[in-house]
Amino acid sequence: MLKLIGAALVLFAGTMIGFVQAARFAERPRQIRHLLHALQRMETEIGYGQTPLPEALARIAQVLPPPLSGLFAETAASLQSASGGTVRDSWEKAFRSGWSATAMRPAERDAMLRLGGTLGGSGREDQLKHLRLAMHQLQAEEAAAREDQQRYEKLCRSLGVLAAALVVILMM
Template structure:
């Protein structure tokens, strides 16, 4: 009886591990899509609203889900604080501190760091070009993430169940 309960727990745990990994594959393209919407909003704020950057970032944070909302709110907060750092420094510091809480990878981070290096230090048209470039790079990353999701999401679920079943068979 005790072995059956243990086997059921192992099977349940292995299945859940597979489903959690599958959820990670699904979350990455979703977060990239949210980031693309945020950059479209930033492009509008820069191009038409002529909103100061901290205000634009704060507005973006209000419409984004966590953890992205927290990153943009932190950047806006740092720009408003009296630390005296540049936009690039604040952007890089916040992204480095908070990136691990996202499901995104190095390609997306690199695109965002390049964007942060160009914001606030040049004219409106130049900033808009950099935002558009970052959006193009993120669109490429999103398509790669969607392909990866299609390829590995179902595989992760299956491996979780089958791996747990193997452990159960070896236990009994």
């Protein structure tokens, strides 16, 4: 009886590991899409609303789901504080510290860091060009993420179940 309970627990744990890994593949394109919406909103705030950057980042943070909202909120808070840091420093600090909480990869982070280096340091038109460039890069990454999701999501679930089943068979 104890062996049967142990086998069931191993099977459950292996299955859950597979499902968690599959969820990460599903979460990456969703987060990239949210990031694209955030950049579109930032483009609107800068281009048409002429909103100051800290205020625009705070507004964007309010509509984003976590963990992305934390990246923009931390940047906005850093810019609004009296520390006197540059936009680039605040942006890099927030994105480097909070990136591990996302399901995204270094390619997306690098695109966002390049964007952060140009925000607030040039004219409105130049900032809009850099925003569009970052959006194009993220759209390409989203397409790759969707391909990875289609390719690996089901595989991860199946491997989790099958690996757990193999362990159970070896235990018996």
